[in-house]
Amino acid sequence: xxxxxxxxxxxxxxxxxxxxxxxxxxxxxxxxxxxxxxxxxxxxxxxxxxxxxxxxxxxxxxxxxxxxxxxxxxxxxxxxxxxxxxxxxxxxxxxxxxxxxxxxxxxxxxxxxxxxxxxxxxxxxxxxxxxxxxxxxxxxxxxxxxxxxxxxxxxxxxxxxxxxxxxxxxxxxxxxxxxxxxxxxxxxxxxxxxxxxxxxxxxxxxxxxxxxxxxxxxxxxxxxxxxxxxxxxxxxxxxxxxxxxxxxxxxxxxxxxxxxxxx
Numbered sequence: 001x002x003x004x005x006x007x008x009x010x011x012x013x014x015x016x017x018x019x020x021x022x023x024x025x026x027x028x029x030x031x032x033x034x035x036x037x038x039x040x041x042x043x044x045x046x047x048x049x050x051x052x053x054x055x056x057x058x059x060x061x062x063x064x065x066x067x068x069x070x071x072x073x074x075x076x077x078x079x080x081x082x083x084x085x086x087x088x089x090x091x092x093x094x095x096x097x098x099x100x101x102x103x104x105x106x107x108x109x110x111x112x113x114x115x116x117x118x119x120x121x122x123x124x125x126x127x128x129x130x131x132x133x134x135x136x137x138x139x140x141x142x143x144x145x146x147x148x149x150x151x152x153x154x155x156x157x158x159x160x161x162x163x164x165x166x167x168x169x170x171x172x173x174x175x176x177x178x179x180x181x182x183x184x185x186x187x188x189x190x191x192x193x194x195x196x197x198x199x200x201x202x203x204x205x206x207x208x209x210x211x212x213x214x215x216x217x218x219x220x221x222x223x224x225x226x227x228x229x230x231x232x233x234x235x236x237x238x239x240x241x242x243x244x245x246x247x248x249x250x251x252x253x254x255x256x257x258x259x260x261x262x263x
Contacts, residue, residue, distance in 0.1 A: 022054035038077035062094035066107040084115035102133040137167035153184045175207045190214045205234035221252045
């Protein structure tokens with residue numbers, strides 16, 4: 001059973017604001033952020049902005065805003081040059097208010113990872129966040145993505161599994177357990193994990209997207225196209241999903257008779 005120190009328990013229960021309405025707005029922002037859809041992320045950013053207007057010193061709300069901008073670009077909803085600098089500015093503002101805010105350190109590290117491609121700086125940020133609060137799931141989650149980018153597969157899987165232990169109900173974390181297994185070419189484990197995520201929420205489009213990618217590697221035509229089409233529909237036509245759907249059609253051929261010999 002997971003045991004928390006007194007300091008970790010305090011970190012989990014702190015609201016970082018005395019304004020109840022600002023806190024409720026923050027919670028609504030996180031709810032929509034976890035949906036991982038462009039409309040959800042945009043709605044989430046509106047709630048975080050309203051929380052900041054209620055309490056301009058609410059560091060955690062700035063971090064939520066940073067997380068929105070990070071994922072809006074990550075999911076191709078907003079151009080990187082437009083979204084990531086806003087993410088960095090929001091995270092930096094949060095750190096000006098509270099220099100040890102783990103959520104803000106994690107957000108900034110994610111920007112370093114996905115926009116600057118500065119993996120060593122990103123790793124330093126994630127490790128610092130985990131040092132300050134070992135029980136913050138997103139720090140382990142995104143550190144896992146950093147480790148996978150650096151080719152450290154076993155460490156990456158250990159990190160995402162730790163994140164899952166800390167927040168077993170997070171769709172974002174659960175789907176990335178499957179993605180990490182996919183990246184490590186452990187396809188059976190990836191499929192099992194992604195199907196469990198879909199069972200949690202059949203409308204969570206990233207799970208269908210990643211599952212389609214795994215099926216493509218397994219040369220399962222009907223399953224690949226089916227999952228990618230679901231992801232395209234549920235995501236509202238995400239450009240990355242549509243691109244991979246087109247790629248799958250090209251690989252397998254329109255008749256679905258299997259991979260085409262182009263040699």
